[in-house]
Amino acid sequence: MKKYILFLFALSQTIAxxxxxxxxxxxxxxxxxxxxxxxxxxxxxxxxxxSFDYTKGLTYFSEWTxxxxxxxxxxxxxxxxxxxxxxxxxxxxxxxxxxxxxxxKLRNSQARSQxxxxxxxxxxxxxxxxxxxxxxxxxNYTESSNRSANVRQNQAIFNSVLNTGSWYRxxxxxxxxxxxxxxxxxxxxxxxxxxxxxIKVYGNGGAMLPFENSADxxxxxxxxxxxxxxxxxxxxxxxxxxxxxGEGPMGDIDxxxxxxxxxxxxxxxxxxxxISSGNGKRIQTMAQPTEAPxxxxxxxxxxxxxxxxxFNLVRVGRRWFGDRFNIENEQDFTFEFPxxxxxxxxxxxxxxxxxSASATSMQVKLNGNQIANFNFPPVxxxxxxxxxxxxxxxxxxxxxxxxxxxYNNGGNPSSQGYIDYISVEALxxxxxxxxxxxxxxxEVATVGGTVEYSLSN
Numbered sequence: 001m002k003k004y005i006l007f008l009f010a011l012s013q014t015i016a017x018x019x020x021x022x023x024x025x026x027x028x029x030x031x032x033x034x035x036x037x038x039x040x041x042x043x044x045x046x047x048x049x050x051s052f053d054y055t056k057g058l059t060y061f062s063e064w065t066x067x068x069x070x071x072x073x074x075x076x077x078x079x080x081x082x083x084x085x086x087x088x089x090x091x092x093x094x095x096x097x098x099x100x101x102x103x104x105k106l107r108n109s110q111a112r113s114q115x116x117x118x119x120x121x122x123x124x125x126x127x128x129x130x131x132x133x134x135x136x137x138x139x140n141y142t143e144s145s146n147r148s149a150n151v152r153q154n155q156a157i158f159n160s161v162l163n164t165g166s167w168y169r170x171x172x173x174x175x176x177x178x179x180x181x182x183x184x185x186x187x188x189x190x191x192x193x194x195x196x197x198x199i200k201v202y203g204n205g206g207a208m209l210p211f212e213n214s215a216d217x218x219x220x221x222x223x224x225x226x227x228x229x230x231x232x233x234x235x236x237x238x239x240x241x242x243x244x245x246g247e248g249p250m251g252d253i254d255x256x257x258x259x260x261x262x263x264x265x266x267x268x269x270x271x272x273x274x275i276s277s278g279n280g281k282r283i284q285t286m287a288q289p290t291e292a293p294x295x296x297x298x299x300x301x302x303x304x305x306x307x308x309x310x311f312n313l314v315r316v317g318r319r320w321f322g323d324r325f326n327i328e329n330e331q332d333f334t335f336e337f338p339x340x341x342x343x344x345x346x347x348x349x350x351x352x353x354x355x356s357a358s359a360t361s362m363q364v365k366l367n368g369n370q371i372a373n374f375n376f377p378p379v380x381x382x383x384x385x386x387x388x389x390x391x392x393x394x395x396x397x398x399x400x401x402x403x404x405x406x407y408n409n410g411g412n413p414s415s416q417g418y419i420d421y422i423s424v425e426a427l428x429x430x431x432x433x434x435x436x437x438x439x440x441x442x443e444v445a446t447v448g449g450t451v452e453y454s455l456s457n
Contacts, residue, residue: 017143017144018140018141018142019142019143020138020139020140021119021139022079022137022138023060023062023137023138023139024136025045025049025060025123025133025134025135027043027044027045027133027135028044028045028046030043030089040091040092040093041091042090042092042093043085043090043091043133045060049061049062051120054097055097056097057093057094057122057124058093058097058122058124059120059123060120060121060122060134061119062118062119062120063109063116063117063118063119064116064117065116066115066116066117066143067115068143068144069115069144070106070141070142070143071141071143071144072106072107074106074140074141075106075119075139075140075141076139076140077102077104077121077137077140078137078138078140079136079138080137081134081135081137082133082135083132083133083135084130084131084132085124085132085133086131087131090131093124095126098122098124098125098126098131099122099125099126100126100127101125102121102122102123102134102137103121103122104119104120104121104122105119105120106119106139106141107119119139121134121137160220160221161220161221161223162220162221164274164277165274165275166190166191166274166275166276167273167274168189168272168274169270169272170188170270170271170272170273171268171269171271172206172246172248172268172269173248173249173250173268173269174248174250175206175246175247175250175251175438176246176436176438177243177244177245177246177436178243178244178245178246179241179242179243180201180241180242180243180244180273182236182237182238182240183238185199190273190275191275192236193236194236194275195234196228196230196234196235197231197234197279197280198276198277198278198279198280199236199275199280200223200226200273200276200280200281201223201224201226201242201271201273201274201280202221202222202224202271202272203221203222203224204218204221204222205246205247205248206247206249206250206263206269207263208263208264208265221272223280223281224244224245224246224271224281225244225281225282225283225284226243226244226281226283227242227243227244227282227283228240228241228242228280228282229241229243244271246269246271247269249262249263249266249267249268250263260319260320260420260421261305261307261421262309262320264309264318264320289450291450293451293452294447294448295444295447295449295450295452296451296452296454297430297441297444297452297453297454298429298430298453298454298456299427299428299430299441300427300430300439300440300441301425301426301428301440301442302337302425302427302428302437302439303423304335304337304423304424304425304426305421305422305423305424306333306335306419306421307322307420307421307422308322308323308419309322310322311324311418313353313355313384313385313418314384314385319420320420321353323405324416324417324418325362325405325407325409325416325417325418326409326415326416326417329406329407329408329409329417330404330405330407331405331419332402332403332404332405333402333403333405333419333422334400334403335424336399336400336401337399337400337401337424337426337428338428338431338433339399339428339429339433340396340399340426340428341427341428341429342395342397342398344426345394345395345396346393346395346396346424346427347393347423347424347425347426348366348371348391348392348394348422348423348424349390349391349422349423349424350372350388350389350390350403350419350422351387351388351389351420351421352364352374352387352388352389352418352420353376353385353386353387353388353418353420354374354376354385354407354416354417354418355379355384355386355415355417355418356376356378356409356410356412356414356415356416357378357379357412357414358410358411358412358415359377359378359410360376360407360408360410360417361373361374361375361376361408362374362376362388362405362406362408362417363406364390364403364404364405365404365406366394366402366403367396367401368404371392371394372388372390374387374388374390375388376388376417387420396426401424401426403422430453430454430455430456431455431456431457432455432456432457433457439453441453
């Protein structure tokens with residue numbers, strides 16, 4: 001008998017409820033959407049539900065709070081009312097974005113522990129050459145009482161580390177090992193007349209937040225392991241100091257969908273000093289491998305880049321450019337690779353863009369030899385700019401690497417060229433040059449066993 005009762009209870013947790021919602025689209029002439037270099041005029045409706053981009057075209061969207069999870073595959077539309085719209089009334093709306101039938105979707109979303117339902121639909125269709133705009137429609141869908149069926153449950157911070165002790169904040173703008181002296185902490189306002197073992201460093205680094213909410217990411221500040229030189233006597237003496245590794249907002253970001261070396265959301269990374277009861281996290285000594293090395297490495301791949309984020313060509317999104325070519329149409333960019341291994345080619349990337357009403361081009365030379373020629377078509381409203389990309393291997397004959405970039409404006413003085421970034425990854429001898437540096441060797445990732453790095457000088 002128990003088995004039947006439990007089975008019926010399980011069924012009761014996933015009961016579906018049919019729902020219906022009616023919408024009206026209030027059309028209101030046209031509007032002009034502008035960027036720094038182009039504009040487009042499209043039909044418009046109430047701003048609270050209006051969206052446009054060149055890929056999807058016009059979109060009508062709505063979002064509302066919900067106490068249940070919707071079945072995203074259950075949505076259908078009915079009772080659609082249309083009004084014809086002439087081709088001339090479409091203005092410069094890209095016709096290739098207009099579907100033959102309404103395209104729509106329903107999604108669950110969640111923010112700050114509140115459940116939402118999101119819906120969007122293409123409001124204009126091409127019915128065998130006759131353009132029609134939707135004026136009203138009804139959506140039908142089902143909801144489930146089982147909240148965990150489709151929605152990732154929020155993590156909760158029941159007792160943040162910020163709730164305990166005294167906190168002091170500072171920032172860094174690059175990655176590396178940093179030295180925190182007693183004088184520096186005093187300038188922050190830290191009371192250094194404490195047992196130094198209770199001093200802790202917190203921070204999550206300067207890498208970009210993941211795009212997906214479902215990706216794992218700390219929901220609270222993480223404590224960093226540090227080296228505290230001189231803490232053994234229990235007194236923070238004037239000559240004592242802290243060493244810790246901090247991650248800045250710039251560097252070789254080798255992740256899908258992130259084609260930039262600079263965090264587009266921040267120029268600095270914050271770290272925090274905390275003084276509270278209990279000993280802080282300290283760097284531990286790692287055991288040296290006892291096996292004989294199967295590979296000895298005395299070289300490393302040095303990654304350098306030039307990237308400046310100054311101009312957002314479409315005033316939206318994460319893509320930024322710098323080094324504008326308008327008055328000065330020729331610029332040089334130089335890198336230094338001491339102890340370069342010239343027998344191995346370097347990996348080179350150049351990303352650029354052009355904005356002009358006429359055809360333009362950009363020539364890229366590496367140490368005097370042309371490696372790329374980008375041709376930019378004229379901009380006529382869509383897209384806003386045209387890009388050029390070079391990715392390839394180049395043999396470098398000397399430690400000094402110079403890129404010469406020349407922009408040909410096609411005789412149009414209002415034309416503008418831009419550099420997104422230039423990067424070079426070259427092989428160098430693993431030789432110390434007087435300052436700290438990060439080293440890696442790409443060959444190691446494909447080799448098993450024990451690897452020994454041999455650092456000279």
